[in-house]
Amino acid sequence: MGRILERYLHRKTFARWRRAVQDAAEAPIPQLRQQRDEARRLRAQLDRLIQESTERLSLPLVGSQQFPKPLGTDWCWRPDLWRGPLARPGIASVARKASFDHQVTIFHDCPLSEISARQARNTDDRDLAAFGLNLEIFGFSGSFLSLSLDLPPEAAQGLTRQHLMRIDALLEAERPLEMTARLNVQHGPNTDFVVRSLDISAPLNALDFDLAKLPLNERRIDKIWLDLVLTNPAMNRITLRDLTLCRHHRADL
Incomplete structure (x- = not known):
């Protein structure tokens, strides 16, 4: 009325x-x-x-799953951190293991944590994701800093060695640094992985992880997760504006 x-x-x-x-x-x-x-x-x-x-x-739509996908994609995903506001949007003095939610966890071995992490609203006209992740690192004397992302069970359902797993990352850094992406696949008692390097100087990275050479037991794939590993991250600010994953079949030759 x-x-x-x-x-x-x-x-x-x-x-x-x-x-x-x-x-x-x-x-x-x-x-x-x-x-x-x-x-x-x-x-x-x-x-x-x-x-x-x-x-x-004009802001990216909260909850959006829209992003470019290769031909033949049969599964795609944008994690919650980049889709909508989290109950815990920021972490100060990040502990050696600190979780944002059930999908994203930060690991490091620095004895003195001068690291902060914060979810932030994307506002750039090139952004497709509603939110991004800001990492600020000051002093860092540890040997590794990584962002670990657990893929949902659907990513493993029907996965074969004929698949390529693609990761698209939109990122920025104040200073040059090395970053590698490691896709881990647990099948039965074994875990195998594929490692690719990201080009921090390129705003958009599209990486295909070829599973053909892994000795996978396709009937026993239990878990898949992604590690983004930062080397020498001290005195830097890294912004991961978007992160998407999709699975597609290798093109027929």
Whole structure:
């Protein structure tokens, strides 16, 4: 009932101003002056609404799963951290094992943690993901810092050695550093992996992990996870604006 009344009042108000525009040429001067002052006050509020709505509507859509996928993709995924707001958006003085949620965990062996991690809203017009991850590292005397991502069970269902697993990462860094991506596949008692290097100087990295050379027991694939390993990350800020994964079949030769 409230919405019906609101729409009715909106139509009446719109009709009133439309009549005022049509009658402006012959309206009495006192009436015209009053309408002008009311219109100016109304325009100020409308301009603010237009500006705010334009800014919000130009942001990437929360929850979006839209991103480019190779031909033949049969599974794709954008983790929750890049899709929507987390209950725990930031971690200060990151512990040696610190989880954002059930999917993303940070590991390191630095005795003095001068590391912070924070989920942040993406605002750039090139962003497809609603959120990104900022890592700030000051002093770092450890031997490794990694971001570990557990893939959902659907990623392992029907996985064969004829598949390629693709990772697309949109990232930035204040200073050059080495970053490697390691895709781990646990099958029965064994775990095998494929390692690829990311080019930190390129904003977009698209990596294909070829499973053909792994001695996988396809019927016993239990778990898949991805490790992003940073080498010498001290005094740096790394922003991972988007991270997506998809699975597609190798092209027929």
